[in-house]
Amino acid sequence: MTAAERLRDAFLAAGVAALLALPLIGFETVDTGGPLGIKTRFDYIAYAAVAVFLGRLGMRIAFDWNRNRREQDSQAGSDRKELLSDLGRKADKWLMPVLIGFALILPMLPFASRTVVDLATVVLIYVMLGWGLNIVVGLAGLLDLGYVAFYAVGAYTYALLSMHFGFGFWAALPLAGLFAATFGVILGFPVLRLRGDYLAIVTLGFGEIIRVILLNWQPVTGGPAGISGIQRPSFFGFPFSNDPPDGTTSFHQLFGLEFASIHRIIFLYYVILALALITNIFTMRIRKLPVGRAWEALREDEIACTALGINPTNTKLTAFAIGAMFGGFAGSFFATRQGFISPESFSFIESAVILAIVVLGGMGSQAGIVLAAAFLTLLPEVAREFALFRMLAFGAAMVLIMVWRPQGLLAHREPTIRLNAAAGKGTS
Known part of the structure; x- marks a missing residue:
């Protein structure tokens, strides 16, 4: 594409952006003490058009540069792809212990305030959801846009069992996973x-x-009003309360500590950390078992998978069921952490974010999902001060990363075991 064509394309994109921005951000209603007045914000439209023009021009230049580079040296591109895949394998092997070690000591670090631990808990929820969806999308190659449904089933299962049958968190946790897995099979x-x-x-x-x-x-x-008053978790029967019921010992009394509300926050953090680590260990182990290798074969070529004698029906059902089970576990924890759930917490945007975590991190890469979950969860918080443009900054950051790394931060889609060990360098 010539320079003139790039400029024309960028001008066209800027014009479309200006037209779309005109009704959205071009006018603002203001209180004038009587009827509402209208304030124009045409300068915002100009800023948006300039930003789109520069972004589109930069993307076209980057796209043409990458295409020319691929055409000039296809072998170098193949070697680079192999290098990135090898980087993904090494990251899963060496980066994960570093991340786990950091997560274990995070609440004890000097900057670990209540807000930091709470945000880390949210990150771990999305890490667990990403690892669960990675079984379906990254390993089995089945594109699932409704994963939030299993998340919701787990949350409502615990809420209903807790309210109507008196189940505690630990007793309801396996049932939440079982119900979610059942819906996965359905x-x-x-x-x-x-x-x-x-x-x-x-x-x-x-x-x-x-x-x-x-x-x-x-x-x-409960309909749109949701369910409130959900039972909060206790430390194996010892509540986190400054005024426990008669005959009950609270957590701080058990350990001789002064009461502090952050104790419950830290306990919830370690609970979701344990659940996330169990999900990771399970995923890493099962992908080396026959069912895990069947998922990878199904992902690469379903026809060849069937020709090899693998039952695609059972393979798909196990992927959906196991992935849904971990979504149910995460939903159960979400319900007990929040103490309140409603359908608004399980909209399509949640499924989109979880899928974005898997794709952005690199499908098949456990460490990549951790980095992507941290990025997609913390970036909106960091950009909160931008108010109106917070989600614009979020979307722009995602576009830039996918242009820079279309295969994900740490791509790793190599089969776990190859038939030709010499060509595939054995197991990964």
Whole structure:
């Protein structure tokens, strides 16, 4: 593409952006003491058009540069891809222990305030959800846009069991995972013959069905009002309370500490850390078992997978069920941490964020998902002071990263075990 074509393309994109921005940010209603007045913000439109022009021009230059480089040296591109895949393997092997060690000592660091620990807990929730969805998307190659449905099933399972049957968190946790896995199988049966875009549409519809049920089944789910007063977790029967019921010893009394509300925050942090580590260990182990290798074979080529005698029906169902199970565990923890849940917490945007974590981190890479979860969770908090432009900065950052690293931060989609050990360098 010539320089003139790049400029024309950038001018066209800037014009479209200005037209779209005109009704969205070009006018603002103001209180004048009587009827509402309208204030124009055409300078914002100009800033947006300039930003889009420069961004589009930069993207075209980068795209053309990458295309020319690939055409000039395809072998170097192949070597670079192998290098990135090797980097992903090494990151899963060496970076993960560093991240786990940092996570273990985080609450004891000098800067670990209540806010920091609380944000770290949110990051770990998304890390666990990302690792659970990675089984379906990264290992089995099944595009799931309704993963938040299993998250919701786990949350509402714990909330209902706690409120109506008196179940504690630890007693309800396996049941939440079991119910979510059951819904995963229910989703898996109708989509056994689907793949690609059609599979994504069906899973998206399943997620919306669950959300609509939660909204309308008011006698059970509370409808739009949700469920409040959900039982908070205790330290194996010792509540985090300054005024425990008669005959009950609280956590701080058990250890002879002065009461502090941060004790419960730190306990919740270590609970989700333990659940996330269990998810990681399980995923790393199962991908080396026959079912894990069947997932990878299904991801690479379903027809060849069937020709080898692997049952694609059972393979897909196990991927959906196990991935959904970990989503249910995360949902159960979310419910006990919040003490309140509603259908608004399980919208499609949550599924999109979880899928973005898997893709951005590099499908198949456990360490990459940790980095992507931290980035996508903390960036909106860091950009909160930008108010109106917070999500614009969030989207721009994602676009830049995907232009820079379209395969993900730490791509690792190599099969766990190859038939030709000499060519594939053995197991990874």
